[in-house]
Amino acid sequence: FYLTPPQVNSILKANEYSFKVPEFDGKNISSVLGFDSNQLPANAPIEDRRSAATCLQTRGMLLGVFDGHAGCACAQAVSERLFYYIAVSLLPHETLLEIENAVESGRALLPILQWHKHPNDYFSKEASKLYFNSLRTYWQELIDLNSGETTDVKEALINAFKRLDNDISLEAQVGDPNSFLNYLVLRVAFSGATACVAHVDGIDLHIANTGDSRAMLGVQEEDGSWSAVNLSYDHNAQNEHEVERVKMEHPKSEEKSLVKQDRLLGLLMPFRAFGDVKFKWSIELQKRVVESGPDQLNDNEYTKFIPPNYHTPPYLTAEPEVIHHKLRPQDKFLVLATDGLWETMHRQDVARIVGEYLTGVHHQQPIAVGGYKVTLGQMHGLLTERRARISSVFEDQNAATHLIRHAVGNNEFGTVDHERLSKMLSLPEELARMYRDDITIIVVQFNSHVIGACQNEE
């Protein structure tokens, strides 16, 4: 059976979310105009997460996509917690003190983040107290450490990533008297998640990436065409530097067993991730935690299983690679997406499709018959397809949705084929994962005028 176009649309649009940065006095002073995000599940439940928030005590905006594996617990926790860790890392000493004093005296806390969430993006209520305590310990340490220097964004991002991963690990080791929470923190630690986070402040764009999600900048060339600039490196077996790094960190004797079948220890696709304590803890620690843990954990074959050739942990880190980019007026948008998108589409196509969508100009290469033998019928078919491509643009109010439509529905000609789209979306749950991965996309649109003005100031 086939899904009708409205049915297809309702599936594609179920998780779409858009945010426009409000204007002040008719002017938008942020370099970000707004963003569109969306996700399409393949796993049930979906293991991807996304987050977006505006920093309230410092300037800037945070956006991130998180791709979970071995369950969604870790991705969920990271999506809730990471931005707080980053925001706190960026806060000046006085603000940290102010916040600590407020907590100490039970006064109202300064809000740190303003979240931009889709109704389906939930936060765990039960764990909030636990998470808060860990965060508070972090800022207390930052207060004690007061270096007096202004915070470097890159450093802050790295610290925040590492600290959160550390806290996830510690919480699992310590456990919690509440059995639900105890089980939760263990699930978080034993599952894993990659993270690709952007911090935009004026013309400073920082991308912190851990794992194989990707950040890509859409650049409009002078002739109006679109090109893509990568702002992150995948941490997987295809990245030579990453393979090199892993090999450097372990004795030469393990060289052959470290990466097998393009996976870390023959098991894990991303070479960096949050959680995944099975690749971080010593065998003793793992055994102790699992044995003392709740029965569910104990009975789980996966958690009990120790990776082969596990000699010199940790094999995995959550430390991100941070790329700093100064935004230019030609940088029109940023795409953050989990590997579900990048597996199906080349970044150049992503840049073009989003670029054309955002500018409303559908710069299709004109067709020329030249010396080819083309019949009227063939030409007609081609032209109607091209027209469908344009009309599909008008169907979507969200750039991320538009991208997903292409990622799932594109045929060999690079145009959306409704039949294919319908087939891909109507796959039964158990089959869906075979044909596609969870896809999560955030498209951030920049304000070229503001960027141009900022540039001139510098």
Added chain:
Amino acid sequence: AARMLLRLLSDVRWRAANPKWRRMTCSRQSTSNTAEPHPVSLPAQAQVVICGGGIMGTSVAYHLSKMGWKDIVLLEQGRLAAGTTRFCAGIVSTARHASIELKMADYSNKLYQQLEQETGVKTGYMKTGSVSLAQTQDRLISLKRIASSLNVMGIPCEIITPKQVAQLHPLINIHDLVGAMYVPEDALVSSANVSLALATAASRNGVQIHERTSVSHVSVQKGRVTGVETDRGQIQCQYFVNCAGQWAYELGHSGEEPVNIPLHACEHFYLLTHPLKEPLASNLPTIVDPDGRIYIRNWQGGILSGGFEKNPKPLFTEGRNQLEIQNLQEDWDHFEPLLSALLRRMPDLETLQIMQLVNCPESFTPDMRCIMGESPTVRGYFVLAGMNSAGISYGGGAGKYLAEWMVNGYPSENVWPLDLKRFGTLQSSRTFLRHRVMEVMPLMCDLKVPRWDFQTGRQLRTSPLYDRLDAQGARWMEKHGFERVKYFVPPGKDLLDLDQSKTFYKPDWFDIVGSEVKCCKEAVCVIDMSSFTKFEISSTGDQALESLQYLFSNDLDVPVGHVVHTGMLNEKGGYENDCSIARLSKRSFFMISPTDQQVHCWAWLKNRLPEDSNLTMEDVTWKYTALNLIGPRAVNVLSELSYAPITPEHFPSLFCKEMSVGYANGIRVMSITHTGEPGFMLYIPIEYALHVYNEVMNMGQKYGIRNAGYYALRSLRIEKFFAFWGQDLDAFTTPMECGREFQVKLEKGMQFVGQEALLEQKQNGVYKRFTMFILEDHDTDTDLWPWWGEPIFRNGRYVGKTTSSAYSYTLERHVCLGFVQHFDEQTGEELVVTTDFINQGEYEINIAGQRFQAKAKLYPFSSLFAHRRRKDEVELSGYQRE
């Protein structure tokens, strides 16, 4: 890519044809210049210089030389027939709506048919016929209207069934058709070769042709052409003909004295294919599918198919040289709707191989009619351009008319609908043209319904009352850029429905206009008529009176304060203008003419008034707002507002007086209306307009005043048998032919233009007679409405065409006005039309193929008048205009 076509279409034939005329020009040159035959140097002077070697330029040269003018130079910037002429589809189609266009196309067809024999140049002429398809009943009505026009002109044409269409063309899909029109004598030509054949014949007659010579500008002295400046030197000349096609606008603006030629180019696409497996016969009819917006002709065993899309692409807005014509891109995505229509019409073509998509820019004009005639500002500067993609169909006829115009002073047919002077500077803004042609080009295929208004380029000229009237529900139409009210939609009516009243039947404003008419007859209405052209002519001595007495047929030597209705006639006694003139003082006159006379009348008078600094003429159109108070209570309203006696004793009919209305002083009040109803025209200096309007509306309340529009006016004037210049009257109609002898004073003591012709008519009788027809068996609710251009039949024989029509709410019948001629039954010779001839006939009006009985009348119904007046007085106001 286009270069390939260049080769394909005509290079082979070009070479075959080219040496012929080149040899001739060379041999002629060799007598004078044996040493260096190439390049031939330009002559220092010539009588006529024609710029443009396309179909228009060569056709003008051909016809001028045939009429005996020999001293002609034709300049072409590239090579002959290399522009739009080379790329166009070569379809000669006589299926045209306007009768002058129809005549031009018919003449062209006949000319091309014998051209090969005459010149020896192969023109590729092939009589294929054409089939215009109708997918809807409305379209079929439109085709039937054309068919009835063609038939009375003697052009074979029939309405056929879809099945007959299938028999005429093997590939056509007929399942969605309701009918079609077949014109068996339509033809195909190689347009470039027709142009070369015309050039060859012209060259034989002595016309010098110079290629690769471009005109940079035209020199003008004292308002006359004196020569042209080219990149190869100067030529002195008396006449210049601008046939520069899509470059005509720019060329017109290149000189010091600009000549406005409002046209704008749009890209036009057509497709060429390889031959079919079984190549198509070369005599297969051309298919026109207006509902699919396409035309399809056979082309070298394959097809050539193009069309007029809904979203045209205008180009060259900023001028030329941004893009060479040869480098224009094919745009397949743009062509997609037309390709879909083609495959829907001929599904079997799916497997046919594409040869090329040709991008051939065409120029379009603001009203979809071509532009010909002499510039109103520069004498001797003629123009023939803006063919709206029918250049080949019109080429022959248009060239002939222009040649006649130059040689004889006026063409042999009324070409006012095509006259350059119907436009002024106001239509030559590039922005206006760009927007308007985007509306005009799709119109090529749109249904032509009565009372159609352009949507673009509007609100250019408006009355100061525009906003007030608009707020009261005014619906607008445009004339010469001026917004005029059609009617007022009462509050509470559904406006959307009203705006989309495209129908051949009873329109939805029927009752609205009916109530406005009723108010005009029973109470009082106010109509804003500010669009009228208004001139003031004055002098220090008697020069104004003397000149006007010579130029106008009525006697203008009347007491100060009188208004005279008079024709401005040409030498043949035909109406160049129909106007009313008020004598403001001994030495100054105020002249009111139809809106679209602004340019023509000005040029006509300018060219004929003596050069005298003591005689001045001023266009004061913009200075006055004109309000028409119409109806039996108008007199009450006016007298209450002015505290002046307005009784017939103090203010007789056809009288003009300056008086105060409300607080405003100096309002020119005239006791005339344009419908025969009692009433007044108020000419108000514009700053008083709002005040006077408000006063009139307030005071009028107790007399039941309301706003009315031009549709009401039209109904009133037609039921009163008032002719209107531009619609019923033209340069080929004399006052004698429309019962207006009383507006001619043959013995006013001095000569006037047209006098001789009128005297002769008075003696010998007239050959056509303006007649009023009342439709008898016509059902207003269910039958097709008459429009204009419907053939009139007397005792079953064709005698003429209608010129305007309206529903008379008083008679509750349709009234058509038109001219009746008398053709000898055997010879077809035109005979004198007598009153008896008119009165003793049984008449029928043919509306889209259906004949309705009609009663003919030569005089208006006197019983219609609410106000009894003396009969001569009625006739005195027997004048109207819209």
